[in-house]
Amino acid sequence: MTKSFLGIIGGSGLYDLPGLENKREVKVPSPWGEPSSDVHLGEISGLSVAFLPRHGEGHVQSPSSINYRANIDVLKRIGVTDLISVSACGSFKEELPPGHFVLVDQFIDRTFAREKSFFGEGCVAHVPMADPVSPRLADQIEAAAKAEGIAHTRGGTYLVMEGPQFSTRAESYMYKAWGCSVIGMTNMPEAKLAREAELCYATIAMVTDFDCWHEEHEDVDMTAIIRIMKDNSEKASRLVARIAADFPREHVPCPVGSDRALEHAIVTSRDARDPALLTKLDAVAGRVLNK
Ligand SMILES: CSC[C@H]1O[C@H](OP(=O)(O)O)[C@H](O)[C@@H]1O
Numbered sequence: 191m192t193k194s195f196l197g198i199i200g201g202s203g204l205y206d207l208p209g210l211e212n213k214r215e216v217k218v219p220s221p222w223g224e225p226s227s228d229v230h231l232g233e234i235s236g237l238s239v240a241f242l243p244r245h246g247e248g249h250v251q252s253p254s255s256i257n258y259r260a261n262i263d264v265l266k267r268i269g270v271t272d273l274i275s276v277s278a279c280g281s282f283k284e285e286l287p288p289g290h291f292v293l294v295d296q297f298i299d300r301t302f303a304r305e306k307s308f309f310g311e312g313c314v315a316h317v318p319m320a321d322p323v324s325p326r327l328a329d330q331i332e333a334a335a336k337a338e339g340i341a342h343t344r345g346g347t348y349l350v351m352e353g354p355q356f357s358t359r360a361e362s363y364m365y366k367a368w369g370c371s372v373i374g375m376t377n378m379p380e381a382k383l384a385r386e387a388e389l390c391y392a393t394i395a396m397v398t399d400f401d402c403w404h405e406e407h408e409d410v411d412m413t414a415i416i417r418i419m420k421d422n423s424e425k426a427s428r429l430v431a432r433i434a435a436d437f438p439r440e441h442v443p444c445p446v447g448s449d450r451a452l453e454h455a456i457v458t459s460r461d462a463r464d465p466a467l468l469t470k471l472d473a474v475a476g477r478v479l480n481k
């Protein structure tokens with residue numbers, strides 16, 4: 191049996207996790223470079239919790255400069271089993287207004303300037319991504335949102351743009367026409383890397399604005415976002431505390447196989463694998479590489 195260890199990646203507006211007891215900030219070295227910050231370790235209602243502010247202390251990392259590989263590696267390295275991303279986003283739907291939380295279940299990855307895999311030359315792997323979100327983790331978030339009375343919607347597609355500029359109006363219309371629910375700049379490659387690291391992953395997408403498609407609402411800018419972000423962050427902290435309190439203490443196998451994603455994914459034959467890359471993969475892929 192594996193003990194549950196909940197990881198939280200905090201996005202814009204969530205740089206700390208109030209409620210984290212016995213908090214210590216730990217520097218976790220990674221062969222993938224510098225993570226966004228030290229990991230905040232502690233417990234909530236007795237559950238081990240690790241918190242990492244995605245943009246770093248003081249919001250110094252842009253969506254394109256975040257070292258997503260190092261962030262996922264350090265969380266896996268310290269034993270995280272389940273990872274929840276808390277992210278600000280724009281909305282493409284009238285029924286998802288600012289202040290609403292969306293438990294997205296799909297992503298469209300339009301990023302192009304980021305390292306997207308732990309694998310590559312010397313050790314090639316292809317993990318399934320059909321269901322990028324663990325439905326069991328989403329069930330737990332949904333139950334907690336209901337218990338806390340937080341307005342939310344289960345399901346939706348998160349369009350991940352490169353940024354850092356917001357979308358043009360033509361892009362916004364196009365993503366809306368594609369049927370996307372929300373837009374942000376960070377959940378890819380994060381979700382892909384979490385899958386490669388065999389972590390169960392889910393996102394709480396907190397709506398801050400209507401991007402720039404809505405005729406009766408102002409176009410997105412930072413003033414509009416900041417106006418709503420503080421309230422969203424307070425709700426997110428409350429939600430995370432409830433999720434942690436009710437979290438199963440033993441890891442429950444993921445219904446979509448996130449925690450076994452590497453089982454049949456590595457195609458490079460054992461004798462052709464690059465020893466240097468294998469060393470870097472110790473935390474992420476040790477389970478299958480050491481078999
Ligand atoms: C500060 S508004 C734009 C910024 O906010 C979102 O970040 P995160 O996903 O980390 O909450 C969005 O993706 C952009 O990076």
Ligand SMILES: Nc1ncnc2[nH]cnc12
Nearest residue numbers: 278279280373374401410
């Ligand atoms: N409209 C938007 N586009 C991209 N990222 C966002 N984060 C918050 N609002 C956003």
